[in-house]
Amino acid sequence: MEFLILAVVIALLAVGVVTGLVVSGRKKKRLPPAEAPSTPPTITAPPAEPHVGDEAETPRDEPRRTIEEVDLPTAEEAVETPVAVEDPVVAAPPAPEIEIPEPTAGRLVRLRARLARSQNSLGKGLLTLLSREHLDEDTWEEIEETLLTADVGVAPTQELVDRLRERVRVLGTRTPEELKSLLREELIALLGTDFDRSVKTESDPGTPGVVMVVGVNGTGKTTTTGKLARVLVADGRSVVLGAADTFRAAAADQLQTWGERVGARTVRGPEGGDPASIAFDAVKEGIAEGADVVLIDTAGRLHTKTGLMDELGKVKRVVEKHGPLDEVLLVLDATTGQNGLVQARVFAEVVDITGIVLTKLDGTAKGGIVIAVQRELGVPVKLIGLGEGPDDLAPFEPAAFVDALIGD
Template identity: 55%
Template sequence: MGIFSRKKNEEKVIKTKSSFGSNLLNIFSRANLDEAAWQEIEDTLILADVGVKTTKEIILELKQNPVLKSAHSAEDGKQVLKDQLVKSLESTNRELNLNAKPSVIMMVGINGTGKTTSVGKLTNLLTKQGKKCVLGAADTFRAAASQQLQTWGQKSAVEVVVGEENSEPSSVAFNAVQKGLSVSADVVLIDTAGRLHTKNALMDELGKVKRVIEKHATVTEILLVIDATTGQNGLIQARVFTEAVEVTGIVLTKLDGSAKGGIVIAVQKELNIPVKFVGIGESIDDLVAFDPNDFVEGLLN
């Protein structure tokens, strides 16, 4: 059982506004799949932001499934599809690594993805599990960022370390870690400045923040926040951020507003970076630990 496991009647099934799940179900319900059907499947997956490379891999595996090689019931076809999608989302390291004290979590991403909001919601999850948290407002370039993070901190009754506007992000991160050490915090969450993945200097700064932190504590997680509605651009962001720092997991926001949802599969399969949390609404409780079975169930029902 993971840190964010919930009783069955309390679990939220992750649902999107996606139509691609129902489209696939309709195709797989056919007794026989001919080449035209396989082309429909390929088109549907690509349009849903699964990506060309991942789509071809999924189809190759599906074609080798003995159930689909001959006439089959609609129920059997649906089960094969469900199993394949869940398999595409397999990961051995989806749990949040909180093995250090304090464990430092850096949140990174471009502007507008919901990064600061995700810091606040993740703090809410952690404090509900009895973890003592400190927040660091290392986004010193956006005037409202520190105030926004302080508001989130108040909601979970945790201390927020802020710096002067335009001060060095690494110095704020350092001060947050020092505060975490002094109060015996379990987790220090660092909200970094939103940056364009095309700006090398800003990307290099992330590495500096990490190096400064690790002189005094352990960065156990670097979570990249991606807006699900950006589709394949999210993949590009993830690749570039991974080159700057070792991204350990993805927080996928606005999944409730995505008309596609296939980006979840694309990020996981193409980059081998686990989706650890998903944002499914505006409430403070609407950041949930990602569960492949729940996601696929919501997608296909």
């Protein structure tokens, strides 16, 4: 029995030894474990750029409706008049708003403050000299000098001084108010009260009145033509403008802008075109439209250019094929003084000047040019410009002018 137990123990020990050797052999053959892979980095791609042209992606198929799913219009809807939808990109620009010009009646009175400021030295200077206790020869010479400085002119100045001296001597006038009244009467008489200062716009039935505006460069001629259109419209006249100044860049555009503001049509041609042809067409259009007045703006010509002055005469002759010119207005810059008289003489030789427009009168103290130019041409000053505003062109009124000159 003991022998049997010993045999079992030996057998178990033998089995244990064999099992240990096998396990040990397997451990030697096993490869070392591989390292655990690290977490891959996160890569943020830049936002995709849109593709164009050949690089564009093929558009995805979107769900489409079948013909059965489309709602067709009814028979009543199909016969209705289609409504046009205006494209804002190609739509015509809105028409400019028509302005209502300021009435011309009493316009000079409303603008007197500007005139009074510029002419203050003339009026106040004369009143100061006349108010001296003793009006000796030296004083009268100073009065003459004051008038000449204001561009009244030699002959008108001598005439005014002689009349003042005589009336002061006879009447014995001495008080400031009496002297002021006396000076006012003499200045109004010198300006002339018998002139017809209205702008002639009446013509034969069925034919518009034709007014041609002439002058040298820089006098504000085109602007004056536009302002004159406002004066006529304010007085109830319909106007057609003729842009016959084809030599100055943008002159036609400038005139057309003035016309559009008051609803007046502008007839124009190509830059550098024939001014006489445009003037002719303007009158023709005025007749066709039944307009009351046709205003023709001519190119500003230097009075020393004989050829250009001859062309101005041609414009006048061509326009007169429709009928006589009712008015030829010469635009003069009041700040040029006596040089304006030289211009006036030359223009008067080419065309028959019927009236004068003095511009920039608010910017000079030489208001005596009104008297001098009337004496030179024998025609009246009909309009004066007293500012840059659209309604600063006023009919000339001698009494209101003198009142602004010497103060009320």
